[in-house]
Amino acid sequence: MKTLLSFLSCCVLSFSAQALSLGADVPSSVSAVEMMGTDGAKVSLAKINSSKGTLVFFTCNHCPYSKAWEERYAKFGNEAKAKGLGVIAINPNNPAKQAEDSLENMKKKAARLKMSFPYVVDEGSKLAKAFGAEKTPEFFLFDAKGKLVYTGAFDDSKDVSDVEEAFLASAVDAMLSGKPIAKAETRAVGCGIKFWN
Amino acid sequence: MFMNLKKIFTLILLSLGFAVVVFLVTRQEEENPSPVVEEENSDLQAVNADQLKALIQGLDSKVIVVNFWATFCGPCREEFPYFVSLYREFKDQGMSLLFVSMDFDSDRPQIDEFLSEQGVNFVTYLRAGKDDEFIRGVHPEWSGVLPMTLVYDSSKQLAKFLPKAMTYEELEDVITGVLSSSGRSQPNKDQGESK
Numbered sequence: 001m002k003t004l005l006s007f008l009s010c011c012v013l014s015f016s017a018q019a020l021s022l023g024a025d026v027p028s029s030v031s032a033v034e035m036m037g038t039d040g041a042k043v044s045l046a047k048i049n050s051s052k053g054t055l056v057f058f059t060c061n062h063c064p065y066s067k068a069w070e071e072r073y074a075k076f077g078n079e080a081k082a083k084g085l086g087v088i089a090i091n092p093n094n095p096a097k098q099a100e101d102s103l104e105n106m107k108k109k110a111a112r113l114k115m116s117f118p119y120v121v122d123e124g125s126k127l128a129k130a131f132g133a134e135k136t137p138e139f140f141l142f143d144a145k146g147k148l149v150y151t152g153a154f155d156d157s158k159d160v161s162d163v164e165e166a167f168l169a170s171a172v173d174a175m176l177s178g179k180p181i182a183k184a185e186t187r188a189v190g191c192g193i194k195f196w197n
Numbered sequence: 198m199f200m201n202l203k204k205i206f207t208l209i210l211l212s213l214g215f216a217v218v219v220f221l222v223t224r225q226e227e228e229n230p231s232p233v234v235e236e237e238n239s240d241l242q243a244v245n246a247d248q249l250k251a252l253i254q255g256l257d258s259k260v261i262v263v264n265f266w267a268t269f270c271g272p273c274r275e276e277f278p279y280f281v282s283l284y285r286e287f288k289d290q291g292m293s294l295l296f297v298s299m300d301f302d303s304d305r306p307q308i309d310e311f312l313s314e315q316g317v318n319f320v321t322y323l324r325a326g327k328d329d330e331f332i333r334g335v336h337p338e339w340s341g342v343l344p345m346t347l348v349y350d351s352s353k354q355l356a357k358f359l360p361k362a363m364t365y366e367e368l369e370d371v372i373t374g375v376l377s378s379s380g381r382s383q384p385n386k387d388q389g390e391s392k
């Protein structure tokens with residue numbers, strides 16, 4: 001029960017910042033913010049930005065929803081990076097409020113999932129606030145022009161065998177082939193972000 | 198010849214016996230059909246968005262509070278007792294309370310444990326179906342963030358959309374406000390518990 005309660009405290013404050021709308025640019029106020037990655041290197045959105053498109057997603061270590069999808073999004077992120085997209089996973093949670101979301105645990109997670117893309121600490125939750133992200137996991141896909149073309153969930157089911165719509169994969173496929181994205185906004189439950197302040 | 202007749206007779210008897218058993222079992226099932234076990238715990242019922250709306254529309258209440266929560270959500274767990282306490286205070290004034298868990302179906306043991314800890318002894322609900330469809334179906338402006346609370350008035354019109362954690366006082370104000378609009382604003386201090 002103690003363990004349960006500790007990981008439950010995760011989920012957090014509701015956040016009322018305005019979420020990025022479709023067509024929005026990568027927030028310029030945070031594009032140069034350098035964030036510590038699990039490999040010890042600092043990286044910013046400007047550095048990982050790709051001319052083919054960029055996938056930015058907020059996730060963390062402790063959240064049951066992040067855990068339920070972690071193998072899927074790690075594999076997808078690796079494949080997207082291999083296709084030339086910029087990919088970055090951002091942990092916006094304050095580890096002082098949720099110990100499992102520490103950098104040390106992020107390193108373990110990145111190694112376990114063989115993530116080939118940066119998994120970084122959003123100190124101060126600056127990026128989460130600029131994006132208007134509310135929960136983890138939450139995905140934002142920007143096209144070659146840097147415009148937001150998809151936001152929302154990874155797919156439509158916790159159980160891989162029950163997935164009927166692979167929202168993010170379909171969005172990336174459509175974006176890369178220059179076709180309209182059928183579902184550009186989706187909703188999903190997640191763990192509320194544990195903001196730094 | 199005698200052995201063959203004996204074998205045939207035995208086979209006939211076995212066949213008749215089997216037929217009688219099948220008949221009796223079938224008849225028993227028709228008279229007493231097996232109970233349909235819809236849920237592992239009958240106090241936690243899975244509902245999709247349409248079923249939830251139908252439930253709300255079917256209530257005869259002065260104020261209907263629908264709280265969406267999850268065991269993994271800290272603020273949800275923090276505010277949960279406020280709902281229970283206010284329900285005890287106002288249920289005889291015409292308040293209905295629906296808890297809808299957004300946990301995974303596999304989390305039923307944790308849900309049951311938490312509900313038990315909170316002293317919830319009435320039917321609560323578990324979200325069914327796909328997140329995107331459920332969330333949009335419940336409220337078009339809901340992002341899926343938890344906790345979230347909807348408050349309906351006596352005509353089943355949505356009075357409040359509250360996509361955030363609430364304090365006891367804020368919830369009490371909302372509930373009494375909607376009750377006031379229904380002409381019953383005074384809590385019955387003889388009923389239930391107060392904070």
